[in-house]
Amino acid sequence: MSAEERRRLIEAMRPEDAEPVPQLHQVDVPDELRERIEAAMAKYPQVRSAALPALWAVQRHYGWCTPEGMREAAAVMGVTPAYLESLATFYDLFRTSPVARHQVLVCHNISCWLRGADDLIGALCEAAGIDAHEADHGGANSPDGEVFVKGFECMGACDLAPMASIDERYYGPLDTDDARAAVEQLRAGSEVLPGKALAERPAAGGPEPDPDPRVKEVESGDA
Numbered sequence: 627m628s629a630e631e632r633r634r635l636i637e638a639m640r641p642e643d644a645e646p647v648p649q650l651h652q653v654d655v656p657d658e659l660r661e662r663i664e665a666a667m668a669k670y671p672q673v674r675s676a677a678l679p680a681l682w683a684v685q686r687h688y689g690w691c692t693p694e695g696m697r698e699a700a701a702v703m704g705v706t707p708a709y710l711e712s713l714a715t716f717y718d719l720f721r722t723s724p725v726a727r728h729q730v731l732v733c734h735n736i737s738c739w740l741r742g743a744d745d746l747i748g749a750l751c752e753a754a755g756i757d758a759h760e761a762d763h764g765g766a767n768s769p770d771g772e773v774f775v776k777g778f779e780c781m782g783a784c785d786l787a788p789m790a791s792i793d794e795r796y797y798g799p800l801d802t803d804d805a806r807a808a809v810e811q812l813r814a815g816s817e818v819l820p821g822k823a824l825a826e827r828p829a830a831g832g833p834e835p836d837p838d839p840r841v842k843e844v845e846s847g848d849a
């Protein structure tokens with residue numbers, strides 16, 4: 627990095643980037659949020675290991691990782707707000723700006739794309755009144771604040787392709803009729819896509835097989 631680049635980088639820093647660890651008396655942490663963060667901290671030998679669960683708790687509490695929520699978490703953990711913000715802006719599942727009430731993440735990776743992910747995003751966006759390009763490139767909220775749609779990378783459920791995560795539950799395979807139905811159901815507060823939820827489907831490849839006897843052999847050292 628040249629001296630000039632370094633100077634520009636330093637100049638681009640915001641005052642909050644250099645904020646020290648906030649003290650607990652400087653923030654007003656809701657009891658429930660504080661308890662969740664402290665429970666996460668108790669699970670790890672290093673406090674910093676609890677950063678992701680702490681951010682998750684902030685997101686669950688406020689709907690997104692608000693700057694004030696991250697300050698509160700930083701005070702509980704004894705880390706800087708900038709440390710938590712750097713993680714929240716790195717990981718795709720954290721929202722650092724306000725989002726609609728329901729979140730629909732549509733996988734547009736190879737298996738889902740080959741099986742119609744583009745059409746699925748298009749139908750979801752049309753039903754929700756969202757620009758599909760915007761949704762597929764960073765995510766977008768519907769004007770009524772009810773539905774957030776975002777193109778996402780592989781969610782490890784390729785056997786459901788094309789699939790989506792709707793309010794943290796997997797659904798698939800989905801078609802354009804499902805997309806329209808899902809948006810209506812989300813707005814109405816009714817059950818989403820009955821029968822398409824992963825939790826209600828049999829395991830991929832059929833019923834769960836009996837445990838592989840060779841696993842026991844390896845564990846017992848007989849192999």
Ligand code: FES
Pocket residue numbers: 733734735736737738739779780781782783784785787789
């Ligand atoms: S490619 Fe869509 S879940 Fe893997």
